[in-house]
Amino acid sequence: MFAHPLAMHARPGGLELSYPNRSQIVGATGLEKYEYPYTPDLTLGVAGLNSPDTKTDDFGDWTTTALWSDGAQTLRATFGHGLPFVYATKSGGDAQVTFVATPTVWANYGNVLGVSVNGRHYGIFAPSGAGWAVNNTVATSTLAGKDYYSVAVLPDASTTTLNDFKTYAYNFVTGSQVGWTYSPASATLTTTFNVSTVAKEGSAAGTLMALYRHQWMNSSSVNSGYTYVSPRGEMKVVRGSNSFSMTQKFQGVLPYLPDNGAANTLNKTQLAAYVNEANTSATLNPTGDSYWVGKGLGKLAELVPLAAQVGNTATQNAFLDAIQRVLQDWLDGSGSNLFYYNSTWGTLIGYPQGYGSEEELNDHHFHWGYFIKAAALLQQYRPTWASGATPQGRTWGASINDLIMDAANWTTTTSQFPRLRNFDPYAGHSWAAGHSGFAAGNNQESSSEDMNFSSALINWGSVTGNTAVRDLGIFLYTNETAAIEQYWFNQSGGVFPAGFNKPAVGMVWGDGGAYSTWFSAEKEAIQGINLLPIQAGSLYLGRNPAYLKTNYDFLGREPNTWKDIFWSAYAMYDAAGALTKFGSGAYTLKTARRKRTPTSSCTASMPWDRWTPASRPTCPTMRSSRKAPPAPTPPITPLPAPSP
Known part of the structure; x- marks a missing residue:
């Protein structure tokens, strides 16, 4: 530990x-x-x-x-x-x-x-x-x-x-206990420990x-000269107090990237063609486990405002209908797609499950973030949806709130879910492995999917008028922005030790950081997994534009895969240059997909993924199971409403 x-x-x-x-x-x-x-x-x-x-x-x-x-x-x-x-x-x-x-x-x-x-x-x-x-x-x-x-x-x-x-x-x-207060008037988040x-x-x-680096950089509480070494850089000590606080600016999260009106140089004819191209049966009917269906919902949520921007109401409604149908199919508690509450572990599990989300409780914030994002977009365009009744007599909105509570219960009064399950408030970021049974501690790979979860909470809280959820999202988003800049990207140069000449790590571990992933040894995957999914909440990546060029240049070539992911990030450094890379439209956009099954390169990629210091598996298998969902026992019953 x-x-x-x-x-x-x-x-x-x-x-x-x-x-x-x-x-x-x-x-x-x-x-x-x-x-x-x-x-x-x-x-x-x-x-x-x-x-x-x-x-x-x-x-x-x-x-x-x-x-x-x-x-x-x-x-x-x-x-x-x-x-x-x-x-x-x-x-x-x-x-x-x-x-x-x-x-x-x-x-x-x-x-x-x-x-x-x-x-x-x-x-x-x-x-x-x-x-x-x-x-x-x-x-x-x-x-x-x-x-x-x-x-x-x-x-x-x-x-x-x-x-x-x-x-x-x-x-x-x-x-x-951690506490947070957001002041909309000054756009200031205060986090108190x-x-x-x-x-x-x-x-x-x-x-x-x-205090960790991301804490003392945003705090005036340090009052001693004591320091410690850590895998997160130098720690500085607050002496003689029971608390300290951090103050950070929240720079905002949009529900989607808007049309800039008269100032826009967007080719709407080309965009309209892209929207029509995306209107396919595969897009409208995402399939697979809770991660891949979530990814499909995330794609639909991005397409809705684009259809609106080109005035294609029919296609916009087709996308909205698909989001509503898929969400309700998963939230109605019946059929082969469902969320099941497991009282032993105090958790919701989506079936079909994926990547250990069931037996190891991995990645719940990754999976649920896409569902919540799509629900927020649906609620924005169809404001009565959240108050609609489920077959169990609850509301669709209450079911979305259960997904939030599962991964990041913000209350101190609810026994149904543990407090802040995935998010580690002192570390400033979430952990993805549900069991954390590694000699290297716990780990998180895709910090950007964690931010997708946080930005989804901000959007959902805003469109439903739930300031507690909105401010929870702001707390998660703002703290993890600082953590990502330091611990994944080393943007101020104070974390990675001498000799580790990488612009980023693919995974943060309890004992350090790895330039690798669970699923690929390719540079595009290692760096890109902390960029995707590109969405309006990704603009935190642009706080240091010069870093994005450094990250991109480290590939040493144009990306072979996930080109659109890298070009979108590069656009925050050089928008015109990114458009030039994209070209005139000959490139066919790809959905950013994560194949998280260990590959043949995993032995070289992850020799440190070990259970004990003396025993190292040759290949990580902890996050790649694909078991068929069992029939939940006891029978599914409606969840009681969480305490406010």
């Missing part, structure tokens, strides 16, 4: 810790990955603990409390993004810290140790009046009859830093929190 600055691994004897602060570049030439590998330093636990498993005992928006129990000893450990501390409580035995090698003890105040192991520095904090007994690789303490202690990774090996960290070592973090703490001893207030 890569929480940064710490990383951790649950073991039978407790929580193993690492501070991954050294990078390496691995993988086949041309398909490299940079990573900060997990190399353990110590395990915090309880003497004699041998737990058969580790369970989640409590959680916040970016913190977790894990529980170990073997019937005689118990350990609870709280950790999370940005926390240099792990906070432990125990029962049934002495507190125990086991090092991977005999540590260098450079400070010993009885209850506080300053130690170094593997060249990394830690503070070990027991209650006042307690002491640590260090014997080779093991430190133990009775904790003076208390049940708590903490361990912190230190920025350096100075006693000044150790004493400062001691000030906050007993303020145990007990929860975390709060942790709750309980003081085990002492009178100090607050704690220490390390």
Whole structure:
């Protein structure tokens, strides 16, 4: 688990810790990955603990409390993004810290140790009046009859830093919650990160929190000189507070790209021909699993305003009729196309499922974003649709809201869905793998499809008058814009390590970033998967036009595939040049398709996609299953309306 600055691994004897602060570049030439590998330093636990498993005992928006129990000893450990501390409580035995090698003890105040192991520095904090007994690789303490202690990774090996960290070592973090406020008048999003703490001893207030690059670049809260290394670049520390905030400008999202009227040089005759060309049975009847049907809905949603711009009302209505028919077919709870609520996992699953969206809960935000986008467009043109009744007596709009709740429940009162399932508020972006069972942590490939989801929420919230959904979309969209610019595109040069000479990564992992995909080793796929689908919400790509040229030029040639995707992105750098590349219309436009089945090149592409450091599958299979949908059991019942 890569929480940064710490990383951790649950073991039978407790929580193993690492501070991954050294990078390496691995993988086949041309398909490299940079990573900060997990190399353990110590395990915090309880003497004699041998737990058969580790369970989640409590959680916040970016913190977790894990529980170990073997019937005689118990350990609870709280950790999370940005926390240099792990906070432990125990029962049934002495507190125990086991090092991977005999540590260098450079400070010993009885209850506080300053130690170094593997060249990394830690503070070990027991209650006042307690002491640590260090014997080779093991430190133990009775904790003076208390049940708590903490361990912190230190920025350096100075006693000044150790004493400062001691000030906050007993303020145990007990929860975390993100909040956001959007001001339409100033187009300003304020995101606030709060942790709750309980003081085990002492009178100090607050704690220490390390901010990721996209956070401190948009915050004035940093008030210390402490820094940490991470796969996301330098982290900077807020000291002595329970909260910090970010302030960002939201630059707007359009439902579609408009006709510019008299200033437009658009050839409407040519556009009308394209609209007619797209009016086919295949376009009007998208088929496949929930991802591919969603992609088809996304295409239809793009075509509707184009038909309107050339005055082709009949074709426009044909596109709208197709969107309405397909959406209602999937939302009516019957037939072979449906959404099924699984109460065990608190999730909606679309059948036919695709790419592990069922058995691994992968990619729900990717799939649902297309459905929501199409629903927003339909509602814009047919304003009574959302209030129409479903066969179960609900409304179509309520069913779309369930898709939103499944991937990004914004409430704190709804037990039907977990809060912000796919989105990691502290990391600033979503994760795509539902299980996250990789030694490299979790991952997300297509940041642009994540943005398609966010922009769809903005549009849906706007056309339905639901400001909570609109502002949720703005929160997701604005934060991920900053995260993409830094962690996928390295636009300010502060994230990718020296020697990783790529303009982008195809995938962000917990321990780094990879110039690869799940489905292809081609440059067009690696870079293009973070551009598609091109839509009005893609204009965030143009915040740094010069970067788009750098990205394009790295191909080293004109693209062999996804030409229209690259030309559309290139147009945000050089519109006239993009039109020249497109030519006079001889090029036949292609729908941007993702073939996410692993290819024969996957061994070279993804050698780091591994379950454990010692066991690496030869080919990623986690996101490529195509099982036929089972008959849902128990029978489908209407979902109750989510809490407002």
